[in-house]
Amino acid sequence: MKTELNYINFLYKTHSKREVAISLSYQLFGQDLFSAPIILINHALTGNSNVAGEKGWWKQLVGENKIIDINTYTVLCFNIIGNGYDDFLIDEYEDFTCEDIANIFLKGLSVLNINSLHALIGGSLGGGIAWEMVAKNPTLTKLFIPIACDFKTHDWLHAQCLVQKFLLNQNDEPLQKARIHAMLCYRTPESLNVRFQNKYNEEQQCLESEDWLRYHGNALHKRYHLEAYKLMNHLLMNINTDEKMIKKIEAQIHLISVDSDLFFPACEIRMCYEMLKRENRDVFYHEIKSIHGHDAFLMEYEQLNTIIKNIL
Numbered sequence: 001m002k003t004e005l006n007y008i009n010f011l012y013k014t015h016s017k018r019e020v021a022i023s024l025s026y027q028l029f030g031q032d033l034f035s036a037p038i039i040l041i042n043h044a045l046t047g048n049s050n051v052a053g054e055k056g057w058w059k060q061l062v063g064e065n066k067i068i069d070i071n072t073y074t075v076l077c078f079n080i081i082g083n084g085y086d087d088f089l090i091d092e093y094e095d096f097t098c099e100d101i102a103n104i105f106l107k108g109l110s111v112l113n114i115n116s117l118h119a120l121i122g123g124s125l126g127g128g129i130a131w132e133m134v135a136k137n138p139t140l141t142k143l144f145i146p147i148a149c150d151f152k153t154h155d156w157l158h159a160q161c162l163v164q165k166f167l168l169n170q171n172d173e174p175l176q177k178a179r180i181h182a183m184l185c186y187r188t189p190e191s192l193n194v195r196f197q198n199k200y201n202e203e204q205q206c207l208e209s210e211d212w213l214r215y216h217g218n219a220l221h222k223r224y225h226l227e228a229y230k231l232m233n234h235l236l237m238n239i240n241t242d243e244k245m246i247k248k249i250e251a252q253i254h255l256i257s258v259d260s261d262l263f264f265p266a267c268e269i270r271m272c273y274e275m276l277k278r279e280n281r282d283v284f285y286h287e288i289k290s291i292h293g294h295d296a297f298l299m300e301y302e303q304l305n306t307i308i309k310n311i312l
């Protein structure tokens with residue numbers, strides 16, 4: 001499957017009052033627009049609009065005869081502006097918050113004449129942006145499915161992103177080192193200890209776990225821009241959805257957490273569920289059981305497939 005990048009161009013004034021020429025890129029998969037229900041998927045930190053097909057980051061979930069079946073749905077995915085996938089980078093990244101990205105995605109939907117969605121799904125940072133979108137437009141979607149994320153950045157997440165910021169702003173392999181620290185936030189002690197068992201890699205003269213971390217640092221360095229990572233980290237630090245507005249969301253809400261998530265802990269997502277329940281929202285809570293932590297939403301496909309199949 002090969003789908004092209006499309007662009008929507010407009011001027012946008014950020015919350016910080018900077019006017020920026022935006023070129024919002026997106027990809028469409030499956031059925032032609034307006035011939036089928038539309039599912040918008042918001043990508044996570046280092047993801048992009050290429051959600052399905054050979055190199056699709058969620059090809060286990062999205063595709064022909066997959067749970068998100070492109071024979072049934074039109075799947076739309078925007079690139080978070082400045083992620084570099086469309087060669088567009090942002091230097092003044094601190095001008096943007098998740099609220100700005102939500103406004104930009106909503107403008108994109110409006111330019112495409114999409115007034116309502118069958119489902120809005122977002123993982124991690126993409127889920128944070130999705131929360132900001134539904135808070136701004138409570139009738140936007142029939143189903144709202146935020147995965148491994150919350151409607152705001154809590155202290156713990158902010159603290160991890162602060163360490164990321166320190167690493168990204170120093171000169172010695174900034175992106176590689178930040179990714180190595182981030183991998184520890186995306187996994188758990190048990191995930192690493194069970195997998196690597198203190199095994200030593202004779203060739204590399206280091207623990208297998210260290211080799212794996214270095215591999216991931218270098219792999220991201222090869223495929224990602226430092227400016228883009230700084231922006232994404234800054235956005236993660238600035239998810240700040242208006243709590244009053246989320247109580248007005250009309251969609252059926254399905255919160256999906258990972259029981260071992262160190263980044264967006266399940267206990268916070270459960271608290272959000274309780275709060276929405278008290279407000280009589282149509283809300284459900286699902287939990288992925290995994291030793292792998294936050295990244296389980298990219299690993300535990302059997303569980304995720306079952307959960308999402310029962311929702312759609």
Ligand SMILES: CC(=O)SCCNC(=O)CCNC(=O)[C@H](O)C(C)(C)COP(=O)(O)OP(=O)(O)OC[C@H]1O[C@@H](n2cnc3c(N)ncnc32)[C@H](O)[C@@H]1OP(=O)(O)O
Binds near residue numbers: 044047048212213215
């Ligand atoms: C969510 C979004 O919006 S998109 C972003 C999602 N994608 C990413 O985060 C990309 C980075 N990838 C990852 O973090 C992980 O690969 C995951 C989460 C996708 C899967 O995790 P795991 O199942 O633990 O995979 P793991 O990290 O061991 O291996 C991934 C690849 O790295 C390779 N690899 C891992 N460690 C090493 C090493 N030490 N030396 C060489 N290669 C290695 C594996 O062989 C594998 O290669 P393959 O994909 O060609 O088969």
Ligand SMILES: N[C@@H](CCO)C(=O)O
Binds near residue numbers: 045046124186294
């Ligand atoms: N590991 C994933 C998810 C982080 O939330 C990424 O790099 O995008």
